[in-house]
Structure formats: C-alpha cells, structure tokens
Amino acid sequence: xxxxxxxxxxxxxxxxxxxxxxxxxxxxxxxxxxxxxxxxxxxxxxxxxxxxxxxxxxxxxxxxxxxxxxxxxxxxxxxxxxxxxxxxxxxxxxxxxxxxxxxxxxxxxxxxxxxxxxxxxxxxxxxxxxxxxxxxxxxxxxxxxxxxxxxxxxxxxxxxxxxxxxxxxxxxxxxxxxxxxxxxxxxxxxxxxxxxxxxxxxxxxxxxxxxxxxxxxxxxxxxxxxxxxxxxxxx
Numbered sequence: 001x002x003x004x005x006x007x008x009x010x011x012x013x014x015x016x017x018x019x020x021x022x023x024x025x026x027x028x029x030x031x032x033x034x035x036x037x038x039x040x041x042x043x044x045x046x047x048x049x050x051x052x053x054x055x056x057x058x059x060x061x062x063x064x065x066x067x068x069x070x071x072x073x074x075x076x077x078x079x080x081x082x083x084x085x086x087x088x089x090x091x092x093x094x095x096x097x098x099x100x101x102x103x104x105x106x107x108x109x110x111x112x113x114x115x116x117x118x119x120x121x122x123x124x125x126x127x128x129x130x131x132x133x134x135x136x137x138x139x140x141x142x143x144x145x146x147x148x149x150x151x152x153x154x155x156x157x158x159x160x161x162x163x164x165x166x167x168x169x170x171x172x173x174x175x176x177x178x179x180x181x182x183x184x185x186x187x188x189x190x191x192x193x194x195x196x197x198x199x200x201x202x203x204x205x206x207x208x209x210x211x212x213x214x215x216x217x218x219x220x221x222x223x224x225x226x227x228x229x230x231x232x233x234x235x
Contacts, residue, residue, distance in 0.1 A: 003137050009170045013113065014174075019166050021107040028101075035066055035098055040085035042089045043067050048102060052233055053119035057140045060232065061111040063119055064102035068093050097186050104141050115175040116141025117213070123229035124207040127217070129162065135163040150183035152204050156211075 025032070039047045049067040052060050068090030072080045079085065084095075093099040106112040114121065119140035125133065144152055146162035154162070166174075204210075208225055211217045215227070 001065060003134070003167070006170060009138075009174045012172065012177070013170070014097045014110075014212060015171070017107050017113050021104040024104050031098070032101055035093070035101060038089070039066050039093075043070060049099075050124060053121065053140070054136055054232075055111050056136060058125065058133070058136045060122065060235065061106070061109075063111075066093060066099040068099050085130065088182060107142065113139040114139045115143060115178050115234055117144050118147060118164060121206060121229075123226060124233050126225040126228045126232070127208040127211055132164070133158065134169060138167050143178060143182040144186055145178060148178055149184070156207055175216045 002084070009050070034049050044153040047067060049065045049069075051063050051065075053063045055061045069082065071086060072085050074080055090099070103112060107114060116139050117135040125136070128135075144163065145166040146159040149158070149162055205213065207220055212219070212222045
C-alpha cells in the first residue's frame, strides 16, 4: 500500500527545509568555521566524518558530520574501540549536537529533512522488519520524534516505534513542536538535571548487536544480515 502524503508534507515541508538550512548556515557560519578549526586542531584531518546511510526509499547517501573520534590503532594496526577513540572534545560536540551541523548541507542536497527519523546505519536497516523499514518512506531528519523522547537513552524498539508514529502523522505544528523540544533538550535539559544522565550515552549497540544480545536473531542470521549490508554499501 502506497503511503499518502498530506498537503504540508507534499508541498511545504521541502521549502521549509531549504529555507531553514540556508538560514542556519547564514546565521551560524562563524560557528561552523569555529568548530571546524577546533576539530582540525584537536583531532586532525579530515575535519568531516562522512558515512553512507539509507535515506528516503532506502537510497544510500553520504552523511556529513564533524569528526568526533581519533584514528588511534592498536599494535596490529586495527582501529581501537569507539569508546577509546571518542575524546572529551568529541563527547562535548555530541552532547551539544554540534557534530551534526554539517548535516544542513545534506538538507540542501535533498538527502535529509530538518525533521524526520534519524538516518541509521545501513547495517541497522538490514535487521529491521518490513514494517520498521517503512521509516524510510520519508527523508531522514536532523532531529525527530525519537530524539525528543530520549535520544540514545531510548531503547531500539521504542526508537523505531517513534519513527513509525511520526511518519503516520506529519504536520506543520508537529514539526514545529519537535524543533522546539529539540532546542530545549540540547540547551536546557542538561543543566544540572540528574534525570538526564541516561541521555549522556554516546555509544550504543548497533541494532543487529542489540538483537543478537537479546537472542532475537541467531548468529547465522546476524552474519547474513551483515553481509547484506556490505553488499548494499558496495552498491
């Protein structure tokens, strides 16, 4: 069954995305430049972290973010675990969401929207059920309903359920509320609130790892899905 788009989603949302992205770049160009210089000084090159993600209709696109990890390797030349390579500076960028500033250029390109389900990894997508993969019927967003409900502290099942809830009722007022809630979460929620500590999780399990630990997929199914993700990334 083809999903029906409302008037706002079909005719207005994309215009708002472009205007919002251009406005953000024009108003905060100095912040983009400052963060880029700091990343260069503290983490080196490249300044940008570029990774392939599934977008609308599961079309693979290149997501742009500011780099938050080092390239530290072990004695065998293999990259160290993420939690080791994520620096204090990188944590600060993630906590304030400033690492996601370059995604405004993804919005201009049409890869993303200001509001929508967050773009997950390709390997996460391969573990989703057909119903869960309907989250890709719309452009992924810079922020979304799941992010306002707890970001990384939200369990995978709740996160995907929130994504599906959002795409069933995309409205102008709904998007504005998510934008306001996102601003509140980033700039206000962390100030001395002990209840927000769960939100400080910077690194979470991939969806496949989560399902494997929960015993919801077998090792054979896990390996097969990982191979499927590799094929998709190769294009």
